[in-house]
Amino acid sequence: MKLGIVPVTPFEQNCSILVCQNTGDAAIVDPGGDIDKILDGVKQMGGNVKKILLTHGHLDHCAAAQELSEQLHVPIEGPQIEERFWIDQLPEQAVRFGFGHAKAFEPTRWLNNGDHVQVGDVDFEVFHCPGHTPGHVVFFDKEDKLALVGDVLFAGSIGRTDFPRGNHADLINAIKTKLWPLGDDVQFVPGHGPMSTFGQERKTNPYVGDGV
Template structure:
């Protein structure tokens, strides 16, 4: 397998910040750094990668509040999410103060991502899927070779993302999961934004919201 995966729970919300390392090149990406920068950097050190970029699934504070500070500290670009997430990123200072996260900087990603785009981490190719519903500009990253998806708050083991936030849409979320994620294959493992990993096949069997019998 050319990719190595590490998961570091961060913030009071126990958000899964993922570290991806291309085993062929040593290039690494940090996915959804919501906070706890020293903890994230310690995870990178233990994995032995050199961070080349930061990837974001969406603009909620527990997934991106530390993105700008980390980008400046490491001198690396931020890629993602989709441009409709500007709605949430612009609110970061207010949201982080409200939830006791300290202060987060508003930022403009170096690259907004769209459905069908590709992101490289060393020699690893990640395909981008725009999966709105939890938030309007949420994206999912998919490594076809390693059968691994990083789905943020779209899908969880036994559940799905909330859609009661501003600009959330339950029907859009269900549609994105069933038409964009399920066709990727039952064998695909996924890292959710919170909680344990699962597979698309397991969720199709038993997830009460998007399972085949739901």
């Protein structure tokens, strides 16, 4: 699988482009905005977009999802249904934060813990990891040892839990019981900032490291 990362929106959110090297099928993960920039990234990677995947319903991760879905005629998969709380607020939030227009939407498929999504021949297992938001999900490619974690975990930090329906204890529990068991050698793409590995965060992260 090929991975591309396109920073989008004023929040510099990591929109990921995944391309199956066997089939050329592609997925766009967390398109928060800057559609032309995202599509240029897809073109450079040579992928044929088949779906949009969402980790959670915050504006910078999904404000462009519905427009992009309509433009490309592809389904939206994820997040977990508890994110309807955030997705329904997209039009209001877009105005509030200067994102222009954003459409509320109903994903083609809500996802739950243990579900799987396919991008060509690549299989991603879904982990429901609440805390930052109630319906946040993580996508994990076991073969490539790659996780797309949204705003659950960052290099040297963790997601904020001071939003409505955030829960710090739930977030810590999700990281330690669902992500760490996947292996120290797993690389992850966070919603913002540089990539890291679960092993590195277990050693050095001041919030969820093994020494905390």
